[in-house]
Amino acid sequence: MNLLKHLSSIIAMLCCALFSSAQDLAYNGNPDTSYFTARDLAFAGERDAARDTLKQVLTKYPDYTDVRCLLAKTYSWDNEFDKARLQFNRITSGERENKEAWIAAIKNEQYAKNLNIALGMTNKALLFLKDDTDILTLKAEIMQQISDKQLLQNVLKATKNEETTNQSITLATQSEVFDAELDAMYYGSLEYKKQTNWGVLIPRLTFNRRFNINGIQAEVDAYPRFSKTLSGYLNYGFSTSPIFPRHRIGGEVLKELPKAMELSLGFRHLSFENDDATILTGTFGIYRGNYYAVLRPYVVPDSRKGIGVSGNLLVRRYLKDGNNFLGLNLVYGFDTELNQFIVDGELLAETLLYLEAQRLRLEYQFTNTKGNNLYKANLGVNRQELAFSSGELFLSITAGISYQVKFR
Structure with missing residues (x-):
């Protein structure tokens, strides 16, 4: 029985050592330097490499908002709207007045053609960023897009009637x-x-x-x-x-x-x-x-x-x-x-x-x-x-x- 306890203790110590080693291996660099490097990669079109760097930073600095926001944007740029939404939601749920995150999150829904969701998000953002000009402008743009979409649907409806x-x-x-x-x-x-x-x-x-x-x-x-x-x-x-x-x-x-x-x-x-x-x-x-x-x-x-x-x-x-x-x-x-x-x-x-x-x-x-x-x-x-x-x-x-x- 003592031998079994001794082995259990050794295994536990090895696991802790391995976990600590993995954490050290995951990221040990300068987060600011890594952020700017990833940003340059993203703007150059190398978004997979940029995301790898950003994810590494987040393993050690999960609350680094600029890093998470850039990660979300790269997903949105590549039409991975669901993945982008998860990252944006994590930011806006904790930082209610982060204007950059709100605008990027709203535009993500625009790109995904979820116009009603995007409109709802502008209303929510305005609760925390009252009378913000940029958010109001974005809201007006989305309302116009919804109106245009409704008109096109009416035209298509008339076209469908003509087809019958x-x-x-x-x-x-x-x-x-x-x-x-x-x-x-x-x-x-x-x-x-x-x-x-x-x-x-x-x-x-x-x-x-x-x-x-x-x-x-x-x-x-x-x-x-x-x-x-x-x-x-x-x-x-x-x-x-x-x-x-x-x-x-x-x-x-x-x-x-x-x-x-x-x-x-x-x-x-x-x-x-x-x-x-x-x-x-x-x-x-x-x-x-x-x-x-x-x-x-x-x-x-x-x-x-x-x-x-x-x-x-x-x-x-x-x-x-x-x-x-x-x-x-x-x-x-x-x-x-x-x-x-x-x-x-x-x-x-x-x-x-x-x-x-x-x-x-x-x-x-x-x-x-x-x-x-x-x-x-x-x-x-x-x-x-x-x-x-x-x-x-x-x-x-x-x-x-x-x-x-x-x-x-």
Whole structure:
């Protein structure tokens, strides 16, 4: 029995010695020097090596907050949000007024797309850091992100509803009257829309009556989707009428960007009987809350006349979903709608692209209770230079309505 006690004592002493040796082996350096070394490694992208050093420091100095905070940040930078959260929680639960830790912890939840958790953390941080400007700014940013996310969900909901009714027919009509001695213009269109596995196809017939000349244009639009964030636009139109281009060709590629933004680049080519015109265009769009704004420039390069430039700004405020909205459309520059003029039997196609024009249009779109019918009304005022009298401007008023019915 004495021998057994003696052996137990020896084993206990060996364990203590080994534990003490392991502790010494774990870390014996200068914690401040190690912290700065790890920070340099982390910023240089060598985060695994940085974490090894930080963990070693914490074995001996578990309350070294800067070391633990940097360790948490390296996890967050590498999208290991759960591991980062554990470290941040340990800091903020003990140091309630550590602003750096609170901000980093909140941003960790932002990066993890846990926006509601991040918002709750800003409220908690403000209990200890009252009226802190940086925390309040971060809170406002998160609230905006939540609002943007809700809007996108509403738009997706409307898109999903469209997918269940993957076909539609739209009938539209519009008129334009002038203060000058010009006959009123009338517009009408009939289009069919088909949702497919690859995107959307829209054949369309357009009727116009301008200056007592009637014309019809056949046209087809295609909106292929290449991926979740990349889509396209293709267009071809044909007409034998002098008030339309004989051939109309268009193409565009649209990329969805982070933070509810989008960007596109494309062109339009108009081929008339005696002339051609190429228009370069693109868009930059952004969603903020219930609002969507998109800017579209038009550029017409010409070796003789230089460059013609126009801008189109569309702003919409969405209501209950993506199919219900109020809109404002502004155009400045040449008339991108190509309300063409004929003088002495000659179409002034090229001249038109360099005429001064301004347009303001209001629009309102809404659905019926079931959401399978769309109604849209627009009202606008236009100011444009006369093609046959340089510098002389006229005013016009436009009004139009459209009706769309959806079905399977």
